[in-house]
Amino acid sequence: MKQNVTAGWVPMIGTRIQQRLCATFQLRQSLISIMKGRSSLVLFLGAWLLGAGGCSTSPTQSAARATVDSARAAYDSGDYGRTIALLSHAKEIDGADTDTQVAAHKLLAFSYCVTNRITPCRAEFSKLLDLNPRFDLSPAEKGHPIWGPAFEFARRRHASSS
Numbered sequence: 001m002k003q004n005v006t007a008g009w010v011p012m013i014g015t016r017i018q019q020r021l022c023a024t025f026q027l028r029q030s031l032i033s034i035m036k037g038r039s040s041l042v043l044f045l046g047a048w049l050l051g052a053g054g055c056s057t058s059p060t061q062s063a064a065r066a067t068v069d070s071a072r073a074a075y076d077s078g079d080y081g082r083t084i085a086l087l088s089h090a091k092e093i094d095g096a097d098t099d100t101q102v103a104a105h106k107l108l109a110f111s112y113c114v115t116n117r118i119t120p121c122r123a124e125f126s127k128l129l130d131l132n133p134r135f136d137l138s139p140a141e142k143g144h145p146i147w148g149p150a151f152e153f154a155r156r157r158h159a160s161s162s
Contacts, residue, residue: 058095060092060095060096061095061096061097061100063092064090064092064093064095064096064100064101064104065096065100067086067087067090067092067093067104068087068093068100068103068104068107070086071083071086071087071104071107072103072107074086075107075110075111080111080114080115081115083107083108083111084108084111084112084115087104087107087108087111088108090104098131098132101131102128102131102132102135105124105125105127105128105131106124106128108120108124109121109122109124109125109128109147109150109151110147112124113144113146113147113150114146114147116146118146118150121146121147121150122150122153122154122157123154125147125150125151125153125154125155126154126157126158128154129154129155129158130158133158133162137151
């Protein structure tokens with residue numbers, strides 16, 4: 001009889017332990033599923049925010065910005081020929097954001113004007129105005145004897161073609 005009692009208790013204890021283990025396992029699996037879902041969501045949102053926040057720039061944009069920076073350094077040192085060479089052959093400028101493209105065309109226009117190449121100067125101002133029709137020179141830039149009139153010519157021409 002003692003064996004029956006013990007045998008009766010063992011299955012009962014075993015069943016209770018099994019039920020608890022089963023419930024614990026199911027809870028664990030549920031938590032893992034929830035956490036996997038949350039971690040996937042967190043990873044997705046993190047990646048999306050990094051992309052949407054502009055924390056990374058495209059290789060084309062980085063190359064374009066570097067080219068404009070090099071051209072600006074050449075321009076500031078009076079090397080207008082180098083400025084023209086850098087920017088007129090830089091295909092990455094076309095894939096850059098509007099601000100970078102505008103900066104490149106403005107530097108090219110100024111460089112052409114300073115080297116007395118008025119027709120390409122006007123052409124660069126026209127390209128700049130195609131990108132940003134509201135663009136305007138600063139008051140000091142407007143007063144420049146060469147590129148002030150070249151810009152106004154391009155602006156009038158752009159306004160009449162719009």
